[in-house]
Each structure stands twice: as structure tokens, then as C-alpha cells.
Amino acid sequence: MNDTVSPSRYQLAEIGALLAEPARAAMLLALIDGTARPAGELARAAGVGAATTSAHLKRLLEGGLLAVHAQGRHRYYRLASDEVSAMLEALALPRTRPVLPVAAGVDGPLRLARTCYRHLAGRLGVSLCEAMLARGYLHTVSDGLHLLPDGADALVAAGLDAIPVQDLLKLRGRGCLDWSERRLHIGGPLGVSLTDTLLNAGWLRRRAGSRALQPSSDGLRRFAALGVRLDNDG
The missing domain is CATH 1.10.10.10 (Winged helix-like DNA-binding domain superfamily/Winged helix DNA-binding domain)
Incomplete structure (x- = not known):
């Protein structure tokens, strides 16, 4: 078309x-x-x-x-x-649609949050990407995703250290299709560095012997300040 x-x-x-x-x-x-x-x-x-x-x-x-x-x-x-x-x-096509499996065999912790090539994936990663796009914190351009100054300010206001956040402004990201959610999360160098920053700040913790990540209670509150919602995500 x-x-x-x-x-x-x-x-x-x-x-x-x-x-x-x-x-x-x-x-x-x-x-x-x-x-x-x-x-x-x-x-x-x-x-x-x-x-x-x-x-x-x-x-x-x-x-x-x-x-x-x-x-x-x-x-x-x-x-x-x-x-x-x-x-x-x-065209008034039916609003109902076939119920398809999101991803067979994906356990709860992996689906909630995990690393994907060192960046945040799963429901939390997808929700973070969508919230930042919706609030104008990320900008989609021909060469990928860029963090905007308003987005950097929002991350700092939510509790991240200003120095690593300012470094994020220099990096390019890309939309990475999430294999469990079938939506995009933030990949590329921006996604990797953002995930490292979230881990260092204690918003996320690694699970021993797994790619799964565990958001802390404090981290969940700070994600919510960025507009991230998980309560309705399947």
C-alpha cells in the first residue's frame, strides 16, 4: 500500500x-x-x-x-x-481474533525479564521500550533508536545516576523483536548500556544460573515512574 x-x-x-x-x-x-x-x-x-x-x-x-x-x-x-x-x-472486521500461544515453554521469570544479547528483554523490556516511545523519551530514526534529552532527564529523575545516563545519549539502539512477547525491546549498544545501568543501580538483579532478571521492589516503583506497567501484560 x-x-x-x-x-x-x-x-x-x-x-x-x-x-x-x-x-x-x-x-x-x-x-x-x-x-x-x-x-x-x-x-x-x-x-x-x-x-x-x-x-x-x-x-x-x-x-x-x-x-x-x-x-x-x-x-x-x-x-x-x-x-x-x-x-x-x-472495514469492521471482527474484534475477536484467534488466541495464539505467546511462546510455549517460557517460564514466568524468563518471560518477565531476562537478558537478550546483554540487553533487557521480556515483558519488562517491552513495556519499558513502549513507555519511553509513548512519552517521547526515545526517538525512532532511520539508523535505529536514540535517547532524547527529555528521556535522560526522566531516567535521572527516576533515580539513575546522571553520569551513565548522559553517556546513553551518545549511543544508538535498535528495536529488537522479543521472542516471547513478539514486540520490540531496546537492543543495540543503547540497550546494553541501559541494562548495565539498571543493574548497577539495583533496579534489576541477576538470577544465579539463568538469563532471567529479577526487578527489585524499589526498581518496580522507579520503572512505574517512567510509565512502565506490567499489571495488564498477560
């Missing part, structure tokens, strides 16, 4: 054809919550086999309704843009 030009009648007809197939519609509905999911989960949502799923995903990608995020050997599919999500809602 072209985000800047209204679709022609032919483009509109193509979109209609894409949505007219129940299996493709089921895949789109499974992604309308903003998550990114692998082909296997979308196949289960649509009730079709692997080969049919591949064909449908190819058409949805070519039609501009889906985008794909490659991470290592894995490929995750998501709606191509907010405009696509708005279009689906405007």
Missing part, C-alpha cells in the same frame, strides 16, 4: 481480493494487535498447511499488507503499517 497516495480502483480491488480469502483474513486478524508472529502460528490461526501459508504470506507481502522481520534463522510477520491496521478496523 502507498501511504501517501489514495489507492486507485485497481489497488482497492486488489486489497479486496486479498481480504476476501478467509485464511488470509484470519492471518491479518491474528496480527491486528500489533504483534509479529512466525508462519507456523499464522498457519494455525488460519487452519491451513505450511505450503498454503507460504503462498498466502507471499501474496500479503506483495500486496503491501504485511511486512517481515528476519531475526537470525527466524522470520516474523506483522502488519505493514498503522494505516493497514486502521483500514482493517475501518
Whole structure:
């Protein structure tokens, strides 16, 4: 889909054809919550086999309704843009969608908070990234994520030391797709240094023999001051 030009009648007809197939519609509905999911989960949502799923995903990608995020050997599919999500809602598609597993076999502590290539992942990492984006503390640019001065001020006000926080302003981050939550957390050098800063400040503690991280009671209060909420996160 072209985000800047209204679709022609032919483009509109193509979109209609894409949505007219129940299996493709089921895949789109499974992604309308903003998550990114692998082909296997979308196949289960649509009730079709692997080969049919591949064909449908190819058409949805070519039609501009889906985008794909490659991470290592894995490929995750998501709606191509907010405009696509708005279009689906405007077409009054059902608000309910298939219930898909977030990630089978993920234990509670690992799902709550863990390290991912040395940066904070899990529900806490995703919630922190979303809160900082929503409050304008992070800026998304072509080369990744950057901490803004307002974000640095907010981190200091929440209780982090000013010196390491100022160093964070110099670093570039990237959105890293969280494998348990299927949303983005803060990766790259910014994510690594921010996680180190949170650990050094005692907001987080490492669990022995595990990648899981344990937020302290004080840390949870300070995360809340940044707008991080965990009570409704599954």
C-alpha cells in the first residue's frame, strides 16, 4: 500500500481480493494487535498447511499488507503499517481474533525479564521500550533508536545516576523483536548500556544460573515512574 497516495480502483480491488480469502483474513486478524508472529502460528490461526501459508504470506507481502522481520534463522510477520491496521478496523472486521500461544515453554521469570544479547528483554523490556516511545523519551530514526534529552532527564529523575545516563545519549539502539512477547525491546549498544545501568543501580538483579532478571521492589516503583506497567501484560 502507498501511504501517501489514495489507492486507485485497481489497488482497492486488489486489497479486496486479498481480504476476501478467509485464511488470509484470519492471518491479518491474528496480527491486528500489533504483534509479529512466525508462519507456523499464522498457519494455525488460519487452519491451513505450511505450503498454503507460504503462498498466502507471499501474496500479503506483495500486496503491501504485511511486512517481515528476519531475526537470525527466524522470520516474523506483522502488519505493514498503522494505516493497514486502521483500514482493517475501518472495514469492521471482527474484534475477536484467534488466541495464539505467546511462546510455549517460557517460564514466568524468563518471560518477565531476562537478558537478550546483554540487553533487557521480556515483558519488562517491552513495556519499558513502549513507555519511553509513548512519552517521547526515545526517538525512532532511520539508523535505529536514540535517547532524547527529555528521556535522560526522566531516567535521572527516576533515580539513575546522571553520569551513565548522559553517556546513553551518545549511543544508538535498535528495536529488537522479543521472542516471547513478539514486540520490540531496546537492543543495540543503547540497550546494553541501559541494562548495565539498571543493574548497577539495583533496579534489576541477576538470577544465579539463568538469563532471567529479577526487578527489585524499589526498581518496580522507579520503572512505574517512567510509565512502565506490567499489571495488564498477560
